[in-house]
Amino acid sequence: xxxxxxxxxxxxxxxxxxxxxxxxxxxxxxxxxxxxxxxxxxxxxxxxxxxxxxxxxxxxxxxxxxxxxxxxxxxxxxxxxxxxx
Numbered sequence: 001x002x003x004x005x006x007x008x009x010x011x012x013x014x015x016x017x018x019x020x021x022x023x024x025x026x027x028x029x030x031x032x033x034x035x036x037x038x039x040x041x042x043x044x045x046x047x048x049x050x051x052x053x054x055x056x057x058x059x060x061x062x063x064x065x066x067x068x069x070x071x072x073x074x075x076x077x078x079x080x081x082x083x084x085x
Contacts, residue, residue, distance in 0.1 A: 003011040013023065021042065023029075028043040060068045070076075 001014050001016065003014060005011055017023075023042065028045075029040040030043040032039040032041070060071060063071060
């Protein structure tokens with residue numbers, strides 16, 4: 001899939017990509033200048049983050065951190081300790 005850069009520095013993001021990434025008119029893209037390739041991510045507004053933070057509730061309020069991890073990934077069996085010589 002290709003796009004051509006115009007003399008004004010504009011490109012059209014192909015419809016297939018816009019659909020897959022759920023991009024719509026008015027969305028803001030953030031370009032990563034440090035990346036060795038063209039990398040853009042959809043920017044999330046500060047208002048959207050605030051809305052998310054206001055609505056967030058701890059899904060495991062009565063569990064410890066270790067218990068929460070076990071709940072999310074299942075219990076993990078650690079390998080037996082080796083004896084030192």
